[in-house]
Amino acid sequence: MPGPDPLASLDAQLDRLRALYRELHRAPELSMAEHATADRIAAELEPLGYAIHRIGGTGVVGVLANGPGPVVLARADTDALPVTEATGLDYASATPGVMHACGHDLHIVALLGAAGQLAAHRDAWSGTHIALFQPGEETAAGAQAMLDDGLVARIPKPDVALAQHVMPFEAGVVATAAGPVLSAGDSLRITVHGRGAHGSMPHNAVDPVVLAASIVLRLQTIVSRETQPGQFAVVTVGASNAGAKSNVIPDRAELLLNVRTYDTALRERILAAIERIVRGECAAAGSPREPEFEPYDRFPLTDNDPAVTARVTDAFRRRFGADRVVQAVPATASEDFSRVPDAFGTPYTYWFVGSTPADVYRAAVERGTVAADVPANHQPGFAPAIDPTLETMVRAHAIAALAWLAPEEAA
Amino acid sequence: MPGPDPLASLDAQLDRLRALYRELHRAPELSMAEHATADRIAAELEPLGYAIHRIGGTGVVGVLANGPGPVVLARADTDALPVTEATGLDYASATPGVMHACGHDLHIVALLGAAGQLAAHRDAWSGTHIALFQPGEETAAGAQAMLDDGLVARIPKPDVALAQHVMPFEAGVVATAAGPVLSAGDSLRITVHGRGAHGSMPHNAVDPVVLAASIVLRLQTIVSRETQPGQFAVVTVGASNAGAKSNVIPDRAELLLNVRTYDTALRERILAAIERIVRGECAAAGSPREPEFEPYDRFPLTDNDPAVTARVTDAFRRRFGADRVVQAVPATASEDFSRVPDAFGTPYTYWFVGSTPADVYRAAVERGTVAADVPANHQPGFAPAIDPTLETMVRAHAIAALAWLAPEEAA
Amino acid sequence: MPGPDPLASLDAQLDRLRALYRELHRAPELSMAEHATADRIAAELEPLGYAIHRIGGTGVVGVLANGPGPVVLARADTDALPVTEATGLDYASATPGVMHACGHDLHIVALLGAAGQLAAHRDAWSGTHIALFQPGEETAAGAQAMLDDGLVARIPKPDVALAQHVMPFEAGVVATAAGPVLSAGDSLRITVHGRGAHGSMPHNAVDPVVLAASIVLRLQTIVSRETQPGQFAVVTVGASNAGAKSNVIPDRAELLLNVRTYDTALRERILAAIERIVRGECAAAGSPREPEFEPYDRFPLTDNDPAVTARVTDAFRRRFGADRVVQAVPATASEDFSRVPDAFGTPYTYWFVGSTPADVYRAAVERGTVAADVPANHQPGFAPAIDPTLETMVRAHAIAALAWLAPEEAA
């Protein structure tokens, strides 16, 4: 016999949550500067009975210990982007040049909403719920900042970790998948050294423009020849810059690389291949100094645990109905969520929730114009439909947590 | 029987000329902004009896008609460079960040000095002497500006044109050569177009970073394969710039090229080859827009007329002594002097005068350290030895002009 | 109630089939020259009651019409390879330099064995069984030759088509998969033209060595930049040849390309990109003649119909046991089998059967030395274990055909 439904009282809360969402959307803050946002989160969470920890600068963690049982960590990210909002919404950003263009405001409210339901229905479950609000996802800085600030020692070790992200597909639908769902992302600044000279005296130079060109072409072979056909790998040279005048051979070139992979071993092989190729090309050029490799903006792989994912998917199917739960297609984007469960050695799953009105989305699919007609994350026009997106995301965080804290089979 | 020596009275003028040189050196002005310099030149030239023309903004031309005979045009350039002087001289530049680092101040004074001698000894020669002070040589703008302002229609057509340049070799020595002595220099801004995309979605992009790299490597073949071995040609890509972020594929790349040649037909073949290669590579890339080619800073070839050069060289040998006249090695630098005689269809010669104290230069040659020990033009430490450089340059301009205006054989 | 088992009498036939396999293995024939093999097949098939058609030179088709019902086409390929056998088997090839190194001899005997069982048990099924023995698979010539010889008009239109291939995994196991299981394979001979010259006079040449090098590097970008990350695509330049002497610039270069894809639209995009790149590079080089593109050895995609595959897989599970039926991993190799069903518009499936003794295979997997220790198809040491491979393949062809001719649900 199932116990009382901890989500029974959600309807009464939705208006409050919608208002909170509009408030947060209006007041976006950039990565690692989410000061007001963090205060607002703590102000919501503390009254619910969660023990509040401020970790990693603008990170907020609430812990609700409710008897024996599993420890579930649910995470929301909190930062906004340097984008100028162009949605025309009446609750659009009031801060010029900054916008919640990736829906993290929805993430915050959804987790606060789920926490509210769990706090209100402690009789319906047993265990510990951790609501972790992470800053600085967009710059891959926030999860690491919380870990550097002692997160692992300061909260209970979770048995499972959960996160979700809003995306431009049919609102009301959730998408799950086992295995890699977001790629590992590595950025690399490579400086190669030549020897400058007047443009009319190339024999006195080691030309870094030619060296950089050779490197760019050679790097193509990592995907074309060194990666198993059909295996996901991206090596993009997003920027290659050298020199400022036509008649002066510069003394260095800078390359900015971005690497995306779904496989840890492949990632390591690719990073090694990049270094091998750059060093080889510098040797071929007679470069007078070793090249410099500076990794930055490193995003870990998001690799959903199959058992955890199956459990969450089953729970979603039971509670949302099977027609609202679809198989997620792995995205080429990246996240730093997994750093936290990885630091604990905890299995996790990360799912997606649609935010585009069903009729809009279906019509665009039919026309084959999704990319053109549906504003996606990071775009100035990104505007999730509050309904039913917000409610779906609140429920998703509650349902997933309860799959451990009040499992069906225990009913 | 030779007539009176028009240079007999020069010694008495040297102190005045040295002072004028220090004054000009202290007050350098950038290209096409040589306002005070032009006024100063006109103020010197007018009392000598030269008819003054202000042409091309800051250009000054003085014409001294002295009876029937050849028309000789002598040219000095007048602009300074955006260089911060580091000579430590007591007459160093008083204008921060601007310096007469290429010796044009010496050129001015030398031509004024020669004009003074010619004016003072009109009985010793017959014909017309034109002293042309050209602005904006460093940016290849000044000669063209004078031509655009009607130079050809406003002064008599010269029978011969003469110019000289100070260089860091043994002071007191002049160097002449027939044929190409300064290269043609062409700068080219090339913009190639790709299609931007997120760094993880290269299949949606046309990657201009890879396109630019292919172009850079392919351009190497113009010198290595398309130019006759041993023929002088330089194709330098001084700058190649595309993109600013690792994870965004940009939509264009910009290349700045510099081409140097001594041969007009080869120059045209090279410019055509550059365009052929860039267009071919853009086609190979599937570039969505035609590339753009924007020539700038174009310097013409300086190609000394053999007969004119021989006459000047003979005159120098007779007057300076054969041991002070050497064969010039063509330089890879460029000049816009030749535009003026070319506009008139007038043959010309352009020679070099050393400015490094003989003992310093010879010691550096012996040690093989000229490049390291002797500051060259455009360097912050470039400091011509006033003596004997100034006197040599005054005499050179007078001797060369008199080779037509009072030729030995007429004596 | 199931009818009589058409495979009941197989055991009694196995010795005869083993002997036939050894006989065929001893007498391999190269592609499109399988004359004795074709005669031998016809001699086996005719006594069983199959109507014999000799189609496409060395192709043999037997048709057994057995009452109303579906038409099932089963295909075996028959050619051997120019490989010198090094198995040491007592039934090794007696023809030097030719070997059944790809197991087509097993394919022949398996289809003949299944035909024998179907012929012997006509009471157990109803419909038409077509046993198609196709020559010239290795050169992609045989299926086309049969079609060119009127195959479609000369045999009944099949409702389903079936084929199988022996592979170096655990013997006794069958592997099936829906969708693409073998890649499309396209070979391309590209000739690019330069202008020859003495090696010391590159300016008189258009150097095809440099042109070919540029093409090879540029072709890498088709996979690295133009293909969606994770989508299967291979562009291999297997051969690049130009010139014979160090001091003579040749006048052409030849490239041999091989393209592999699982997706028809991608295949066409890649072939178009190859042509675009080659033409663009030839233009960049100033090539005096258009390049030539000569396709050869074109293999179609093998794209298993999901419904057909599901039906065969179910039948295999029921008859072999679920533990002997695994999910096939798509192979990068290619086949021309699909040409025949595609010509009829008939759905098909193509499965794999293991041929390595179970203990050998498992030990190699455990050591991670499969590639080194298990000789694969096309290698001189490729030696399928006759037992249980042969029996498994006979049964597989019979079971799959009976899934239509005597479906369980009809029982």
Added chain:
Amino acid sequence: MPGPDPLASLDAQLDRLRALYRELHRAPELSMAEHATADRIAAELEPLGYAIHRIGGTGVVGVLANGPGPVVLARADTDALPVTEATGLDYASATPGVMHACGHDLHIVALLGAAGQLAAHRDAWSGTHIALFQPGEETAAGAQAMLDDGLVARIPKPDVALAQHVMPFEAGVVATAAGPVLSAGDSLRITVHGRGAHGSMPHNAVDPVVLAASIVLRLQTIVSRETQPGQFAVVTVGASNAGAKSNVIPDRAELLLNVRTYDTALRERILAAIERIVRGECAAAGSPREPEFEPYDRFPLTDNDPAVTARVTDAFRRRFGADRVVQAVPATASEDFSRVPDAFGTPYTYWFVGSTPADVYRAAVERGTVAADVPANHQPGFAPAIDPTLETMVRAHAIAALAWLAPEEAA
């Protein structure tokens, strides 16, 4: 007062020499297999009084000691080429596929003719004349073979060495120049190693086709960037070969390079740069084995001594008339002549003699069609005009030798 003219009796010999030339032209022999040719030379030379030495297999040296005085070495090369003659001459090659296509038959007869005159007029000069007939010039093997066979110890040390070559310019004219007149030529066979694999499995390979392409493009930078503009240097990759099938990635690639220089230091820098680039590219590729560098066909620089050249040029002017002596343009071809004087430490000069009828040559120059209309050395149609070429070359060898053996100033 000049002594008797040693060339006075030449006219009487010309018919004999013409016949000998036709005989030799009819019977060409390949490099290092000039057996009949060597015997014929010795048979001509011995009766003249020259002491005969057979050195280096098919090399022949005749020494005529004629009193005190300088030792002059004159050299002719003797080998033919693997070319099928297409001149249509009645004295065309009788040996299919072999032709005196480089005029060495003329060189032989010219030196024999000069020897004949010197021998006939010993009263007119004093000193020692060495007539050296060198085999294997085309393969750069003959001079070395003679040195390896003890040449230096077996003949007197020459004070000066002389050689000439027939070329397709105006017959009757000789061309001399001090300094480098023929380039140093170095051939290099480079083998780079990859790892082979099936064409569909590039990730198991190290692709040598891509590696070779990278090397070819990078080698272009040696001339375009590492060599002083205007300095003569050629780096030609005459052959780049890898692979034989489209679908098999080969395991190695072979490059054949040819390097031409006029400057010894530059030659060494270029050879070092080639090795640096190849090793760097192999490192970038992850090549499993070090590349192999195998030099072959090495030709030394031919660098005419200025004093020797001036003396020969003066003598030619006096005897041929100044209008028949022109300034030679350095050729990009190579020779092994200089090895012999270099082994002795002897200064030398090497001049060219025209062989195209004057009217034909001048008309082609006027039309600008010399390359098309005048068959050059090594071409199947190369056919020197016997007159006045033969006489000019005989006289040239005699005049040059007498510049030391009977100098004008001694007269």
